[in-house]
Amino acid sequence: MKTPLWQDIPWESVKGIAPTYRARVDKSQWRDVFLQCREATGRLIALWATDARPEQAEFMVHAVLLFADHWLWISYGMDETNPNYPDVSDIFPAAIRRQRAIYDLLGASSGASDTRPWLRHGAWLAREFPLRRDFTVSAATPGGHEESYAFVRVKGDGIHEMGVGPVHAGTIEPGHFRLAIVGDEIMRLEERLAYAHKGVEKRFESLGLIEGARLAGRMCADSTVAYTWAYAMAVEAMSGCVVPARAEWLRGLLLERERIANHLGNIGALSNDGGLAFGQTQFSLLKERWIQTHQRLWGHRYLMDAIVPGGVAHDLTHQDRAQMEHECNDLEQAVRILQDILADHAGLQERFLGIGCLTAARIEALGGVGLAARASGLARDIRTEFPSPPYDTLAPRIATRRQGDVAARVALRFDEISESLRLMRHILADLPEGPLISAPPMATGKQGLGCVEGWRGEVFVAIERAAPDGLHHVHIHDPSWQNWPLLEQAVIGNLVPDFPLINTSFNLAYSGHDL
Amino acid sequence: MHKLIRRLIATGIVTIPRSVPERFAQDAYESSRALLRQLGRALAVRHVDAGSCNGCELEIHAVNNPYYNLEGLGIHFVASPRHADILMVTGPVSRHMVPALLMTYEALADPKRVLALGDCAMGRGIFHANYATVGRVDAVIPVDITIAGCPPPPAAIIEAFLALIGTSALA
């Protein structure tokens, strides 16, 4: 490792997706590692906190940071009576909301200036911290208590405030958007999320590690493959179990199928928002046929529970594979025709072009990831940055677009459909023979990481076992944490009627974020 | 434009070759007639996501795709609870959604009917009651109809609607 700055730190190697080194750091090292990461144009993958009592008489705050050729997992021990840790939101703005969330769940403060709750609305009190081991549910009414939230006020002549959500006009997930507008122009957007917060980290504590895979697959249904894979990867890393090659390749196939299903659905939704209902009917039909194959071959339209710790639950016959090749050809042809029609439709392109623009520099500064970053020219993709099997063999060609507007995000989805089809064909042709699953993993290790490039971006899972009682803590991180702040920036200066279109073009997770 | 029209013609009518034969034998014609008799118009549904994982929503989108074409049966989703005959709730009810769910319920016209969609909403899903989750819809508002599944497949959703319309429960 080229980290002379921390030669005195005893790094230990952690199993998971990338070469990862873990260590306890002290207060000044905590910020140093973040600064060094920033300088190396790395990024913050996840930031969370756990209760290490009673064994250690302390709370721990953890961060996983990505560098060019390795990852670092740093942990800082906080005093049990007054837990606090150094603020890093000036280095990585994506830390702002995570730090607020850490306070809501564990009561550890960063000293950052924004001390408003983020995950907590009124379901529990400001002095209660659900992730502390001595937390008990206070007898509250189902809805908890009313609490007002201090949205940032924009003042000035002719400025109006407009609030939408958490219940929206259509069938979408719950979230609240506060817009400051002048006439029809958006001056500022402030998001308020966590309406779907379900106390998932707590729920994981009551499930065994293997059972937990079902829960991991229900964090965010449109990314169930990415979540279960990342979770399985972390469990496997803890148990040192070797996943059979055939299972790794089938997982890749599932992940690319999930990516395609979502891109089809999203392009349809965007055409609809852009005023071309034809696109919606056509793409939703393609998606429907695509997920009917999931039902037929994997027994679930969205592929829930298809990945299990140790391998996969279903095999493909030669006949299935041959049929799937045809399916890929048919889809490719249909998508090509539709892409042509959409490109020719001046009205639709008018709605897409130049709307909801973000530059690469802006995304870089905010720490954006995944599809949204690639649509602005940043080639961020775990499949190529830290390829694990089967991607080390498949060598995905990452598509990027430069413009960073709605049109670029649409175009990128088309590019990614083609590339995912290519990867699928490669998998179907070269699928290794062998078993589907290795012996049930016995998770004896003390920690494991998993990370998978879902269709939105990198889905991350960390599992840590607290000795000696064997209780484990699961932390799950959705890329939407990094990308929701991008939406706030992307809408500035756009028209109110374009807001739904821009929002759909990012298509971020609510449930996956709120957990 | 000619390409678009060509594609439309090539696609044709795709709505299901009814996959659950007996139930679907009462086709669009019959369900519309039953609705006209009982309500005199289409059945209006308002959906609220009360902390779902978004899987149930994916299937709500799916029933509206051309393959299942729920609107063809005289059932459509509306933007306001004031226009709705049925409130469809998904998710295990996160406590943070309780106030919004109650407000939506209050806004429904009488008789208020509630459909709990999916295992979570029915209290048999993977999310149990805890500090952040109520655990089931009927702990917050009365539920009249349930549809099981994780998520319930479109055929089950359509079947439940047809059964409801068929029993004249709406009259």
Ligand code: SF4
């Ligand atoms: S029933 Fe299943 S699909 Fe529906 S919200 Fe619950 S976990 Fe998600």
